[in-house]
Amino acid sequence: MSNAVKRLPNVVNRLVVQELTHEFKDVDGMVVVSWGALNAVENETLRDTLAEKGCKLSLVRNSLARRVLKEKGFDLADDVLKGNTAIAYGKAEAVVHAAKAFTTAEVKKIGKVKIRAGVLEGRLLDANDAAALADVPDRKTLEAKIVGCLSGPPRSLVSLVNQVPSGLVRVLQARADNLAKAGG
Numbered sequence: 001m002s003n004a005v006k007r008l009p010n011v012v013n014r015l016v017v018q019e020l021t022h023e024f025k026d027v028d029g030m031v032v033v034s035w036g037a038l039n040a041v042e043n044e045t046l047r048d049t050l051a052e053k054g055c056k057l058s059l060v061r062n063s064l065a066r067r068v069l070k071e072k073g074f075d076l077a078d079d080v081l082k083g084n085t086a087i088a089y090g091k092a093e094a095v096v097h098a099a100k101a102f103t104t105a106e107v108k109k110i111g112k113v114k115i116r117a118g119v120l121e122g123r124l125l126d127a128n129d130a131a132a133l134a135d136v137p138d139r140k141t142l143e144a145k146i147v148g149c150l151s152g153p154p155r156s157l158v159s160l161v162n163q164v165p166s167g168l169v170r171v172l173q174a175r176a177d178n179l180a181k182a183g184g
Contacts, residue, residue, distance in 0.1 A: 013064060020060065020068040029095035029120040031130055032076070033102055035059060035086035036112030046101065046113070053097035055090040074124050080116045092121060099133035 024030070038046070050057050062081040069076055088098035095118070101107065102115050118130025125133075137145070 013061075016061070016064050017068055020058070020064065021071065023056070023058065024068060024072060024089060027089045027095075028092040030087050030089035030118060031095055031098045031102065031115060031133070032065075032080055032117040033086050033088065034112075034114045034116055035084040036110075037084075038110070038112050042110055042112070046107065049101045050088055050094075050098055053094050053101075055088050055094035055098045055101075057086055057088045057098075059084070059086045069119075074119055076117055076124075085116075086113075093139055095120060096133050096136050096138065099130060099136075103131055103134040 047057055062083075062085055065085060065087060066076060066081050088095065088102075090098070099115065099118070102113055107113055115127050115131045117127060118125035118133065120133065
């Protein structure tokens with residue numbers, strides 16, 4: 001076997017590490033999952049779901065993923081990076097959607113994808129914390145809740161202020177009706 005053939009895997013590994021380092025450079029978070037023997041339909045369905053929410057997914061060799069994540073300051077336990085591993089990554093909201101996708105009933109039913117760890121805004125999350133991201137409401141839901149909280153007190157104040165004149169009008173009308181009955 002020639003030296004060129006022996007060096008080829010090292011060149012490929014360096015290229016993969018470079019690509020992963022570049023891909024993970026500006027991400028807000030990631031979810032590390034076991035990626036079992038999904039059939040083509042399951043695989044594409046899950047990948048499409050992630051892509052719709054702006055999340056990318058890479059199947060990675062554990063040793064290369066460990067190297068890249070260690071360079072980012074995340075030292076993952078040995079049991080996190082074993083077997084077939086995939087990493088979903090992107091902006092914070094995309095990673096929350098990824099956690100939601102990985103914890104849906106249909107994915108749980110398949111039983112081939114399990115959350116192992118996560119990273120969100122520079123914090124390493126264990127499997128339970130990463131799975132708990134699925135319970136975080138999405139941005140639109142949070143915005144609606146904030147608007148509801150902000151508009152509630154002014155709405156109550158307007159209602160209260162409107163009740164005072166309308167109450168006064170009803171009292172005056174009742175008095176006028178009583179005077180009309182007594183005088184008429």
